[in-house]
Amino acid sequence: MLEVGWRGKSGYNEQTKMKLQEYQAKEILARYGVAIPRGKVATTAEEVRVAAAELGGKSVVKAQVLAGGRGKAGAVKVTSTPEAASEFAASILGKDIYFEQAKAELTIGRLYVEEALPIAREYYLGIVTDRDSQTNVFIVSSQGGMDIEEVAHSHPEAIGRLPVDPALGVRDFQLRRVAAQGGIPVAELSKITPFLKSLYKAYVESDANLAEINPLIVTEDGTFIAGDCKMTIDDNALFRHPDFAALVGDSEEMDEFEKDAKRRGINNYVHLDGNIGIIGNGAGLVMATMDEVKRAGGEAADFLDIGGGAQAALVRNALELILSDPKVKGILINIFGGITRGDEVAKGIIEATETLNIQVPLVVRLAGTNAEEGLKLLANTDLLPAATMQEAAQKIVSLVGND
Amino acid sequence: MSILIDQSTRVVVSGITGREGSFHTGQMMDYGTQVVAGVVPGKGGQTTERGVPIFDTVAEAVAATDANAQFISVPPKFAADSILEGAAAGLPLIVCITDGIPVQDMIPAMRYLKTNGVSRFIGSNCPGLLSAGKAKIGIIPQDIFLTGPVGIVSRSGTLTYEIVDSLTRAGIGQTTAVGIGGDPVLGMRFVDVLKEFEADPETKVVVMVGEIGGSDEEAGAEFIKTMSKPVVGFIGGRSAPPGKRMGHAGAIVSGSSGSAQGKVDALTAAGATVADTTADIPALVKAALNKIVA
Numbered sequence: 001m002l003e004v005g006w007r008g009k010s011g012y013n014e015q016t017k018m019k020l021q022e023y024q025a026k027e028i029l030a031r032y033g034v035a036i037p038r039g040k041v042a043t044t045a046e047e048v049r050v051a052a053a054e055l056g057g058k059s060v061v062k063a064q065v066l067a068g069g070r071g072k073a074g075a076v077k078v079t080s081t082p083e084a085a086s087e088f089a090a091s092i093l094g095k096d097i098y099f100e101q102a103k104a105e106l107t108i109g110r111l112y113v114e115e116a117l118p119i120a121r122e123y124y125l126g127i128v129t130d131r132d133s134q135t136n137v138f139i140v141s142s143q144g145g146m147d148i149e150e151v152a153h154s155h156p157e158a159i160g161r162l163p164v165d166p167a168l169g170v171r172d173f174q175l176r177r178v179a180a181q182g183g184i185p186v187a188e189l190s191k192i193t194p195f196l197k198s199l200y201k202a203y204v205e206s207d208a209n210l211a212e213i214n215p216l217i218v219t220e221d222g223t224f225i226a227g228d229c230k231m232t233i234d235d236n237a238l239f240r241h242p243d244f245a246a247l248v249g250d251s252e253e254m255d256e257f258e259k260d261a262k263r264r265g266i267n268n269y270v271h272l273d274g275n276i277g278i279i280g281n282g283a284g285l286v287m288a289t290m291d292e293v294k295r296a297g298g299e300a301a302d303f304l305d306i307g308g309g310a311q312a313a314l315v316r317n318a319l320e321l322i323l324s325d326p327k328v329k330g331i332l333i334n335i336f337g338g339i340t341r342g343d344e345v346a347k348g349i350i351e352a353t354e355t356l357n358i359q360v361p362l363v364v365r366l367a368g369t370n371a372e373e374g375l376k377l378l379a380n381t382d383l384l385p386a387a388t389m390q391e392a393a394q395k396i397v398s399l400v401g402n403d
Numbered sequence: 404m405s406i407l408i409d410q411s412t413r414v415v416v417s418g419i420t421g422r423e424g425s426f427h428t429g430q431m432m433d434y435g436t437q438v439v440a441g442v443v444p445g446k447g448g449q450t451t452e453r454g455v456p457i458f459d460t461v462a463e464a465v466a467a468t469d470a471n472a473q474f475i476s477v478p479p480k481f482a483a484d485s486i487l488e489g490a491a492a493g494l495p496l497i498v499c500i501t502d503g504i505p506v507q508d509m510i511p512a513m514r515y516l517k518t519n520g521v522s523r524f525i526g527s528n529c530p531g532l533l534s535a536g537k538a539k540i541g542i543i544p545q546d547i548f549l550t551g552p553v554g555i556v557s558r559s560g561t562l563t564y565e566i567v568d569s570l571t572r573a574g575i576g577q578t579t580a581v582g583i584g585g586d587p588v589l590g591m592r593f594v595d596v597l598k599e600f601e602a603d604p605e606t607k608v609v610v611m612v613g614e615i616g617g618s619d620e621e622a623g624a625e626f627i628k629t630m631s632k633p634v635v636g637f638i639g640g641r642s643a644p645p646g647k648r649m650g651h652a653g654a655i656v657s658g659s660s661g662s663a664q665g666k667v668d669a670l671t672a673a674g675a676t677v678a679d680t681t682a683d684i685p686a687l688v689k690a691a692l693n694k695i696v697a
Binding site: 129131135136165167204207209236239240272273280281282283285287288291292293295300303336339368369388389 | 430479480503504505506507508510511513514515518542543544546547557558559560561562563564565568585587588589612614615617618619639640641642643644679680681682
């Protein structure tokens with residue numbers, strides 16, 4: 001299990017990365033000449049029946065959700081007739097299905113119907129942008145299927161890895177080597193190489209930071225075809241891809257509060273289970289504030305980084321969002337006034353809170369330049385000032401209690 | 404001493420006429436930093452309100468002013484190009500604060516920086532660095548610093564300020580604070596900055612501020628094992644519930660590193676003292692300083 005950081009927009013909080021649905025990712029692959037099965041998107045059982053008939057009767061019907069483990073969740077089915085496909089579609093469309101990997105119930109609204117291929121073998125193929133090697137890395141393994149992480153653990157030698165030198169790009173000899181390392185039979189190397197090349201081009205030109213083809217299907221006649229595709233796009237690069245913007249919907253992994261945050265233009269927000277709302281400036285400081293609340297015996301209701309300045313409009317927007325969660329019994333604002341002076345920050349917070357009818361205790365901790373002046377301003381209000389992060393955390397936890 | 408920058412550092416600012424660029428250039432100059440040139444394509448020949456000459460290219464700026472460090476404050480879509488321009492002009496130090504650079508732009512830029520071997524790069528998406536009483540490149544608030552013996556390296560901006568501020572309030576001064584930034588493809592990392600502090604005679608104790616995710620803290624810990632100077636560590640995000648999976652590929656490449664406990668353990672095993680809370684850092688630093696004197 002990999003833990004990722006809680007950084008904001010440009011960091012590596014997975015929630016901020018734009019994940020594509022399988023059919024969207026495959027559309028991109030097809031543009032770059034990566035072979036995909038013939039398929040059609042459908043939103044009704046009748047559309048599924050028609051699509052399955054067009055694809056030759058036998059087909060695979062797959063729920064389009066941003067979650068792994070669809071097969072295990074019963075959201076994918078191989079059907080032998082258009083009627084069976086339609087029947088399966090009717091049984092899951094509009095239904096909420098629990099996905100173990102996403103740990104969430106997702107509503108099935110869209111299906112992808114694909115031709116059923118004569119599968120001879122299934123491999124695993126991925127490209128990921130890797131922090132440590134600072135480049136895009138190919139991962140190839142003949143041990144396809146669901147438990148590739150298990151393979152990586154128990155048989156690391158069965159996995160081929162290739163960090164791509166961006167100056168050199170991908171070369172045939174390297175691709176043959178990584179495929180061979182991953183256990184692809186020698187007879188198939190000349191066929192997988194062009195597939196890998198096209199995928200790499202699709203990856204870089206689409207500004208992806210993950211593309212995973214699992215399974216990579218080898219058909220009975222020896223053709224390589226992308227059976228599934230998980231792809232995430234670097235949202236910092238969306239300015240280069242106006243066509244992708246149309247693909248962006250609310251991530252299905254976001255809950256209602258996180259969707260609301262996005263609508264409010266608050267990008268650095270993660271909803272949590274506790275009852276103490278937290279606002280701070282800077283991801284590191286917000287994380288440290290959460291840690292202090294935990295140390296004091298409380299639980300954070302959120303992670304919210306409002307960035308620099310703490311202007312009234314921003315603070316107000318953030319407070320409204322946090323207060324919309326009925327679990328929240330108290331709020332802690334922790335701002336380090338750096339170049340923005342503490343007294344200006346205090347004025348912004350006071351202005352924001354004056355217009356809101358806040359019924360829960362609100363502790364404000366200010367530090368940095370002119371913090372003392374800022375705390376003095378707060379002393380004349382209903383807000384509860386604190387001089388240190390630790391004092392602030394203890395204060396809010398004692399006021400909220402442990403209910 | 405101090406590391407990476409001091410009074411002799413001559414800075415060229417890319418994006419000097421932008422809102423952020425001009426404001427922070429002013430702050431840097433107010434702190435005593437020598438800002439010798441600005442670069443804005445198309446505005447060559449002009450001067451800024453503060454009297455800094457503007458050039459069309461970094462190369463021209465370097466030729467005319469002997470600049471030896473670049474501060475980049477340009478929008479994300481131009482930032483990687485600006486980094487490459489600084490590297491091609493042979494600048495020994497490049498600092499980029501820009502947030503939101505596409506990672507596929509940074510990969511070839513980092514490759515060039517490494518191959519070129521001339522420039523050290525800090526960032527992107529970082530607050531920059533400040534040598535107390537000497538110079539700053541970036542956006543770190545200067546009023547919180549005090550000159551003294553402590554070096555700071557951190558992944559986080561405001562948490563760095565928090566810790567510098569708490570040290571200053573405890574009467575403990577600093578040599579240099581470096582915010583290395585939080586982008587996935589990064590310039591100088593913990594280990595690179597730790598090496599500088601180890602070699603700097605003025606720095607007696609180092610504070611390293613990490614957070615969950617990635618394995619840079621673990622790599623830093625490997626170097627700490629070899630250091631003669633005491634290191635006080637802090638890891639943010641201990642209470643964060645496990646993050647989202649990055650898909651199989653990420654887990655396969657990066658293994659299982661990244662958890663707060665793993666980082667705390669790595670630092671402790673390397674001989675660093677790890678603070679449970681930021682409030683403990685001044686006392687731990689003081690204890691380390693006292694040990695050296697004794």
